[in-house]
Amino acid sequence: MYLYNSATHKKEEFKTHTPGHVEMYTCGPTVYHFAHIGNLRSYIMEDVLEKYLRYAGYDVNRVMNITDVGHLVSDADEGEDKMLKGARREHKTVMEIAQFYTDAFFSDCEKLHIKRPDVVQPATGCIPEYIRIIEGLMEKGYAYFAGGNVYFDSSKLDRYYIFNDHDEEDLAVGVREGVEEDTNKRNKNDFVLWFTKSKFEDQALKWDSPWGVGYPGWHIECSGISLKYNGEYLDLHCGGVDNAFPHHTNEIAQSESYIGHPWCTHWFHVHHLNTASGKMSKSKGEFLTVSLLEEKGYDPMAYRFFCLQSHYRKALVFSWENLDNAYGAYKKLIARIAALKPEDGAVDEAVVKAHHDKFVQQVGNDLNTSMAVTALYDALKEKTNDATRLAILADHDAVLSLGLLEHAAAKRAEDAKAKTAETADGFTVTGEGDAAIDALVLQRLEAKKARDFATADRIRDELKAQGVEVTDIKGGAIWKRVTA
Numbered sequence: 001m002y003l004y005n006s007a008t009h010k011k012e013e014f015k016t017h018t019p020g021h022v023e024m025y026t027c028g029p030t031v032y033h034f035a036h037i038g039n040l041r042s043y044i045m046e047d048v049l050e051k052y053l054r055y056a057g058y059d060v061n062r063v064m065n066i067t068d069v070g071h072l073v074s075d076a077d078e079g080e081d082k083m084l085k086g087a088r089r090e091h092k093t094v095m096e097i098a099q100f101y102t103d104a105f106f107s108d109c110e111k112l113h114i115k116r117p118d119v120v121q122p123a124t125g126c127i128p129e130y131i132r133i134i135e136g137l138m139e140k141g142y143a144y145f146a147g148g149n150v151y152f153d154s155s156k157l158d159r160y161y162i163f164n165d166h167d168e169e170d171l172a173v174g175v176r177e178g179v180e181e182d183t184n185k186r187n188k189n190d191f192v193l194w195f196t197k198s199k200f201e202d203q204a205l206k207w208d209s210p211w212g213v214g215y216p217g218w219h220i221e222c223s224g225i226s227l228k229y230n231g232e233y234l235d236l237h238c239g240g241v242d243n244a245f246p247h248h249t250n251e252i253a254q255s256e257s258y259i260g261h262p263w264c265t266h267w268f269h270v271h272h273l274n275t276a277s278g279k280m281s282k283s284k285g286e287f288l289t290v291s292l293l294e295e296k297g298y299d300p301m302a303y304r305f306f307c308l309q310s311h312y313r314k315a316l317v318f319s320w321e322n323l324d325n326a327y328g329a330y331k332k333l334i335a336r337i338a339a340l341k342p343e344d345g346a347v348d349e350a351v352v353k354a355h356h357d358k359f360v361q362q363v364g365n366d367l368n369t370s371m372a373v374t375a376l377y378d379a380l381k382e383k384t385n386d387a388t389r390l391a392i393l394a395d396h397d398a399v400l401s402l403g404l405l406e407h408a409a410a411k412r413a414e415d416a417k418a419k420t421a422e423t424a425d426g427f428t429v430t431g432e433g434d435a436a437i438d439a440l441v442l443q444r445l446e447a448k449k450a451r452d453f454a455t456a457d458r459i460r461d462e463l464k465a466q467g468v469e470v471t472d473i474k475g476g477a478i479w480k481r482v483t484a
């Protein structure tokens with residue numbers, strides 16, 4: 001596989017420390033609120049990446065943290081704890097908030113067919129690990145104690161790594177409006193490893209440490225959790241592009257200083273989901289969640305399909321119109337798959353393999369998911385029998401997880417339920433099992449028979465307005481619902 005590496009700024013052949021095995025880490029959610037669909041875009045693309053690696057023959061160990069402590073309002077360690085803010089907003093305890101939004105996150109993931117990582121670790125479960133790393137950093141002179149907190153000393157590094165793609169925008173974090181400068185810091189890029197009570201009296205969760213009772217900084221949790229479950233050689237680290245700086249930069253600084261050798265070889269960053277007015281965020285405009293999409297009548301698969309149509313390294317613009325287009329295309333695709341007959345012929349394994357190999361190659365070019373979607377249409381167009389076409393689609397869906405065969409089977413069952421209605425005149429109407437529509441279609445047939453074309457046309461327009469398309473056949477009519 002060839003994958004763009006944000007650490008080297010180029011597309012590279014993906015290599016792992018242990019051949020055939022991938023140690024993969026993903027920055028998980030901060031569970032103080034629902035995830036918006038912009039956050040979920042990252043998890044969808046990372047899910048496709050993980051499934052692709054497995055599909056291409058790798059064995060994968062994927063680890064994810066759940067941030068339930070230490071993530072302050074600003075990524076640069078300033079302001080109050082997001083968890084505390086959520087607890088106050090909802091008059092609950094921090095642990096109740098964490099549990100509720102962790103469950104909500106995984107429920108969204110399930111709806112979007114995002115697989116649960118092999119290891120999911122809440123940050124509060126690894127405090128001794130963070131303390132051990134911070135102690136190690138203190139011993140080696142990479143950290144210092146000032147004003148009640150332990151800081152990482154960024155000046156001790158030969159190179160404090162900045163992901164160049166984003167540096168202009170990201171470096172502005174330190175000078176964000178309303179952010180007070182922390183006078184304990186020796187250097188602008190220093191960051192907190194451990195906070196003590198001297199700074200935040202009302203922090204709900206605190207632990208004892210060699211530096212006093214307190215709690216860990218946000219960045220240390222990912223290093224601690226990854227070193228614990230992935231080991232010292234990480235092949236692939238994933239996250240949204242806004243995590244690149246300062247979060248990932250700081251992860252690299254503390255991990256490599258602690259272990260004393262290079263840590264992660266490959267960095268995968270998914271770009272933003274934007275709205276017409278800019279980057280999507282929780283604080284601005286409509287708060288778009290999976291539940292909101294469902295309330296508005298969208299299958300969550302419409303959103304997954306929408307995300308797969310574009311490349312993860314390009315900002316994606318969300319609008320209801322764009323989502324409608326994706327949903328329309330998805331439903332048409334399902335209808336085409338539903339029209340295939342599973343009993344048509346025997347699966348031609350050679351044809352399936354040819355498509356599989358081509359898919360490995362195409363998608364392996366920097367996770368080209370739009371090409372992967374195109375491959376589904378290629379499968380439908382393949383000159384073979386339906387059983388083989390279905391086998392190819394099932395093969396590709398192991399990576400894409402669009403529920404293609406399940407949705408097509410459901411549609412087939414629904415179509416089979418379509419009922420037939422008759423009039424006294426002997427007309428038969430075949431539709432999708434809606435008596436009110438059947439009645440209108442029959443009325444139209446009666447009107448036509450009586451040569452009352454004005455009424456017949458009026459009814460046809462009325463049906464069309466309801467999204468129903470009527471086709472006259474000998475002795476009756478067939479109707480179906482169509483998407484615009």
Ligand SMILES: [Zn+2]
Pocket residue numbers: 026027028222247251
């Ligand atoms: Zn992280």
